[in-house]
Amino acid sequence: xxxxxxxxxxxxxxxxxxxxxxxxxxxxxxxxxxxxxxxxxxxxxxxxxxxxxxxxxxxxxxxxxxxxxxxxxxxxxxxxxxxxxxxxxxxxxxxxxxxxxxxxxxxxxxxxxxxxxxxxxxxxxxxxxxxxxxxxxxxxxxxxxxxxxxxxxxxxxxxxxxxxxxxxxxxxxxxxxxxxxxxxxxxxxxxxxxxxxxxxxxxxxxxxxxxxxxxxxxxxxxxxxxxxxxxxxxxxxxxxxxxxxxxxxxxxxxxxxxxxxxx
Numbered sequence: 001x002x003x004x005x006x007x008x009x010x011x012x013x014x015x016x017x018x019x020x021x022x023x024x025x026x027x028x029x030x031x032x033x034x035x036x037x038x039x040x041x042x043x044x045x046x047x048x049x050x051x052x053x054x055x056x057x058x059x060x061x062x063x064x065x066x067x068x069x070x071x072x073x074x075x076x077x078x079x080x081x082x083x084x085x086x087x088x089x090x091x092x093x094x095x096x097x098x099x100x101x102x103x104x105x106x107x108x109x110x111x112x113x114x115x116x117x118x119x120x121x122x123x124x125x126x127x128x129x130x131x132x133x134x135x136x137x138x139x140x141x142x143x144x145x146x147x148x149x150x151x152x153x154x155x156x157x158x159x160x161x162x163x164x165x166x167x168x169x170x171x172x173x174x175x176x177x178x179x180x181x182x183x184x185x186x187x188x189x190x191x192x193x194x195x196x197x198x199x200x201x202x203x204x205x206x207x208x209x210x211x212x213x214x215x216x217x218x219x220x221x222x223x224x225x226x227x228x229x230x231x232x233x234x235x236x237x238x239x240x241x242x243x244x245x246x247x248x249x250x251x252x253x254x255x256x257x258x259x260x261x262x263x
Contacts, residue, residue: 024057081109092163103218
């Protein structure tokens, strides 16, 4: 069906997206259990981290899509997102880098997710009747990756070793990148907008640099967040102390008034 009715590049994007979803849902299947059972987080703390993570992965594509449209292009953005997420999955194996790993996954998703769907749309002209079937097939890849991930990554992580589970998710993302890399020629040939092009050495250098720059960027964000948390905590503490002192003064003043009235 893919070869006869749709562009050959659909198979490339199908498996690239399938492996990315495999890695994403595999990590999600383990996250709360890993935080509670391995790192001794409370259930409420683990669910809070999970909620922030899943919320931000739907926010960052707004930024990633804008950067791709304006500066990077879909191909480079997909590679940047995939590399960043792959690093994040492997960092999940090290408890000391938990927040850095989650940050890498959030930012990587922002680069990857909107642009692979956009690239799929460019394989069809606006009046191409095959477009709907192409996206339907693509969506099967999403569901297939999401279905397999908890069964494989979840089982390995919970019953064998948490770190092996996260590593499998990382290798899943790596498989998706390999699939996308070897399908570049088909994508370039079948892109109806002619925006896709063969990536040069300078492009690969840019992809590598941006992917690695995300590490200090996230560390900076975490540091600023900690400073702000401390700052607002000090303000809150000062307000509480002031309120207590003010309340004590009011109580003493009322008591004095009452005393002089009685006298």
